[in-house]
Amino acid sequence: MPIPDEDVAKVRSATDLVAVVGEHTALKRVGRRFVGLCPFHAERTASFSVNPETGLYYCFGCRAAGDAISFVRAVEGCDFVEAVERLAARAGIVVRDDQDGRAGVERGRRKLLYEALSRAVEHYHERLLSGPDAGRARQYLRARGYDAAIVRQFRLGWAGPAGEDLVRSIDLPPGVLVEAGLAWSGHGRLRDAFAERVIFPIFDAGGRAIALGGRVLPSELARGHQDQGPKYRNSPESSVYQKRRTLYGLNWAKAEVARTGEVVVCEGYTDVIGFFQAGVPRAVATCGTALTEEHFRLLSNFARRVVLAFDADAAGQSAAARLYEWERSHDVELAVAALPAGRDPADLARLDPEALVGAVAAARPFLAFEVDRALQALDLRSPEGRSRAAETALDAIAEHPSELVRDQYLVEVADRTQHDPERLRPLLEQRRLRIAERGRPDGPERGDRRKAAAEARGGGPVAAGRRPSEGAGRPAPSRGRPGPSGPRAGLEALALAIHRPSEVAGLLEAVLFTDPLQREAFSALENASELHEAVANAQPEAAELLTRLGAADLEDDADPLGTYLALCRIAAERALAALKREARLAARQQDPAVEASLLEAPSSVQLDLELLREAPDRPAPGDAAIEAARRLVAWLARRERDG
Ligand SMILES: [Zn+2]
Structure with a gap:
């Protein structure tokens, strides 16, 4: 664990979850919690619930669930450590390094890389806007139909003649500039890595610069430079830039992708910009790699439907099986937009923007396209x-x-x-x-069974962005009817244990929960010092249940004693019924001794149960039923202990 648990807990408690989520969706206060449209799936009615007291969120539509850290991970596509660091920075907290300090050094290094890249983006951008040698670049971009607004939005830049212009203007250690791919060193000198290229900065989903892409100007414009290298050149991978996890444009597209539930995936930076120009501001591009499962996972946080807008040959027949697997395991729909032969989206955006919009609207399922x-x-x-x-x-x-x-x-x-x-x-x-x-x-068949089993148990993965059928996972609506997460009294008891633990301390015990999932969730709570620790330690389904209850609010009339009695009554009735079955079995096997011993014990249990059944809806602390319940709990515990 690179960051000590105490620090993670400190960051969590210092974080205003409502403010963090509020940057991605409008939240409205309802009682003690907040609700809004889910940032992870397209919806018209608010089913996304945020509870500032527990620091948890839950979506009743797609079951995205978690805390501030998992929220940042999902929306920014970063890892745990980074998410904690971002929240720490936001809350003004310094997280400690681990014991040998390596993770701390690594974090410091990444910070420098981000710094270097962000300064380089601004340097090249300024250069394009006002550099005396940038005329050719500006002319080229104008010819492509890029106006000032496009240049500013995408922070396009210009790297002039080969030299040390950038290296001299960024005052950071040479090793950092080299690792960031901004410079190279040879013959004892540090030189700029990019020269005579239009710069397309690449940002992560959270909007931080992580790499640069450079495009040479068409040869008639680039006078006197024979060796231009490849048309496009990207920064090398680094600890802040991994191609298989990066989608160019996601930082600008994500709000629209979340709003519409659809994302368009194309191949090049200019394709992405073309889609924005054509009025489809929900396009992203891979950075010189094929689409990976990591890309898919990242997209499935925002989109329900992924439209491929590039030559399907690029996907290749061998990739089809993988695409179907991802489609299924990340629960997204994959479609292909048929573009006119020989035209990429960037061309089409300039020549016939309506055709580009139409191709996306008419996108068809991947297999239909292949057939x-x-x-x-x-x-x-x-x-x-x-x-x-x-x-x-x-x-x-x-x-x-x-x-x-x-x-x-x-x-x-x-x-x-x-x-x-x-x-x-x-x-x-x-x-x-x-x-x-x-x-x-x-194989898909095995995947099927796993999924079916999970659905049969009524659970689902905790991971944000997974979305089983709409509306699944709502709590059981009426008293006594077991819903997706078991009997109502157990849910109420768990909610009390989460929101008002002091009022049920000394009352609730694991043996009272007849529903296995609820019992598991309660045990996780019992064995943890606080809710987030319980969520982290619980199995996925129990963790989801705890998160869902934690993100919601207690009902106003929640009554600890009444819930306790209801829970006791249900557990005792269940145990008694089991006992009767055992006694009947003993009778059939003609073992009167066993039969008698089985029937003898429960007589006091029967009496106590009667007391519980007659107890008022809202019992008072001194009621006889409370004492009866305590005796029943002891009996249940004994019974369970003796097997
Ligand atoms: Zn949702």
Whole structure:
């Protein structure tokens, strides 16, 4: 653990969760908590609840749940340590280094990298706006249709002739500049890494500069420089910049992505800017890599639907199975926008912005796109062409994990290629077998079972941004009816233990919780010194339950004694019923001694239970029922101990 637990707790308690969340969605006070539209999924009615007293949030729509740290991690796409540091900085707290100080050194180093990159962005930006040698760059950008507002929004810059201009203007250690990819050292001198390039700064989701992308000017504009290197050059990876986790543009796009639930993924910086110009300000780009699962996970925090707006060949047939897996495991819908051949979004934004907007609106599911492509590539007028088209389409269909989906596409392909579906089915089966032999470590079938099991238990992952079916996970609406998280009295007792622990101290015990999940949640609470520790130590489903109750508020009429009696009554009735079943079994097995011993004990239990059943709705501390309940709890504990 790089940051001591006490420091994490200190940061948490010093953080105003309402203010942190309030930067991403408007919150309204309701009683002691706040509600608003969920920043993690698109919705019209507020189901996102924030409780400033417990420091927890929960979404009843998508089940995003957690505390300030997990919120920052989710919206900024950073790791735990970074999230704690950001909150610490915000609250004006200094977090200590770990024992050997290595993590502290690393954090200090990252801070310097951010500093260097941010200064470089401003330096190059100023240079573009007012540098005497930036005329060619400004001319080029104007020719691309970039006005001053675009240049400012995307902090575009200009790195002039090769030299030491940047190195001299940033007063930071040479090692930092080199690691940040801003400079290189040779022959004992430090020189700028970028020269004669238009600079596209790359920011993380939280808006911090983490790298630079540099594009050479088209050759007719860049006079007299023979060796320009590649068209685009990016900073190398560093401890603040990992390509597989970075999406260019997410910092500008995320609000719109969260609002609409849709994100457009393209390939280049100029494509992203093109989408913004065309009125689709929800585009991001990978930074010279294929789409990774980390990208997907980051996007699934904001989007329900991911539209790919690049040549689907780039995704490649071998990637299809992976895309389907991510689609399923991150619960997002993947679609492909069909762009006119040979046009990238940046061109289209300039030449025909309406076509670009239309292509996104008409985006189709990934498999539909693949099937279309297979059928359009071949001549369907001849039997040979139709057969080959069907085979190619079947290759694509076979990759899809769902049998129902596969079958529908098979029927469509059969129809369009004039085949009998029954002739195509065995061909599809062959392909499925080949895929099965190819062997994926985590086949979709296994994933299915895990998911089904989780749903059957009524639980779900705590991770922010996962979204099982809408509306799942609401507490049981009426008294006594077990809901997704078990009996109502147990939920009330847990809520009391979270929000008013002193009032139930000495009353509640684990043995009173008949619902296994509630009992697990209570045990986690009992064994922790505070709520956040309990959440951290509990199993995922119990952690979600604790978070949900913690983010909500107690009902006004919550009554500790009444809840305690209800819980006792339910647990005792349940135990008594079990005892009767055992006695009946003993009777059937004709073991009168056992039968008698089983039936004898509960007579006092029966009496105590009667007292509980007759107790008033809001019992007073001295009521006989309270003493009866205590005896029942002792009996339950004994029974459980003796097995
Ligand atoms: Zn939500």
